[in-house]
Amino acid sequence: QQQVKQSPQSLIVQKGGISIINCAYENTAFDYFPWYQQFPGKGPALLIAIRPDVSEKKEGRFTISFNKSAKQFSLHIMDSQPGDSATYFCAAGYQRANNLFFGTGTRLTVIP
Amino acid sequence: EAQVTQNPRYLITVTGKKLTVTCSQNMNHEYMSWYRQDPGLGLRQIYYSMNVEVTDKGDVPEGYKVSRKEKRNFPLILESPSPNQTSLYFCASSLAGAAYNEQFFGPGTRLTVL
Numbered sequence: 001q002q003q004v005k006q007s008p009q010s011l012i013v014q015k016g017g018i019s020i021i022n023c024a025y026e027n028t029a030f031d032y033f034p035w036y037q038q039f040p041g042k043g044p045a046l047l048i049a050i051r052p053d054v055s056e057k058k059e060g061r062f063t064i065s066f067n068k069s070a071k072q073f074s075l076h077i078m079d080s081q082p083g084d085s086a087t088y089f090c091a092a093g094y095q096r097a098n099n100l101f102f103g104t105g106t107r108l109t110v111i112p
Numbered sequence: 113e114a115q116v117t118q119n120p121r122y123l124i125t126v127t128g129k130k131l132t133v134t135c136s137q138n139m140n141h142e143y144m145s146w147y148r149q150d151p152g153l154g155l156r157q158i159y160y161s162m163n164v165e166v167t168d169k170g171d172v173p174e175g176y177k178v179s180r181k182e183k184r185n186f187p188l189i190l191e192s193p194s195p196n197q198t199s200l201y202f203c204a205s206s207l208a209g210a211a212y213n214e215q216f217f218g219p220g221t222r223l224t225v226l
Contacts (some may be wrong), residue, residue: 009152034214043202043217044155045118089155098143098162098206099170099212104154 003027004092005098006103013110019077021106030092035064035075038087080110115216116137118203124224125193133188133221135203142208142225144186146178148199161186193225
């Protein structure tokens with residue numbers, strides 16, 4: 001069964017808008033929550049990650065919000081740009097272990 | 113340049129014809145993993161390896177084999193491919209045991225089994 005559930009499957013946003021992708025997990029032992037970005041024809045690459053001891057992490061236009069009690073985390077892309085058009089994967093894992101459990105992915109399209 | 117390489121990038125084959133997809137990394141990473149990516153299913157782990165001669169099953173290992181004879185290489189073997197193994201395959205590597213491990217992915221291998 002899917003350890004991490006991700007929604008929506010696809011998302012279309014106007015340039016300058018906010019893109020929001022949501023993920024939920026069940027295993028409360030997870031303590032590492034990365035987001036990966038994948039451009040067409042490329043492998044996924046780490047975008048941003050968060051630990052559960054903080055509720056928010058921001059890097060430029062990208063922000064992870066984390067709600068430990070609800071077992072949910074989300075990626076917010078502010079001022080979305082056409083260059084952000086990609087597939088985004090959330091994941092969950094353990095800090096000192098290597099295996100990650102990925103969500104099903106969200107294909108983001110930012111319209112100029 | 114630090115990277116994960118995969119070969120071939122594209123492969124069309126027929127049912128039952130054994131094939132190997134190679135994966136190599138030049139970052140001296142202990143951990144290596146194979147994933148398959150399918151629409152609506154995301155990235156699913158096939159096999160992983162924590163170090164040389166140490167491999168273990170992921171979520172979808174049926175129909176696949178791996179070996180880890182050298183630290184840098186982690187080939188994926190399909191001994192008798194079937195059409196349901198048509199997919200996009202990714203190899204990844206990372207340091208073992210470090211905090212907040214970043215996985216580095218290869219460029220992918222698109223496999224079609226007819």
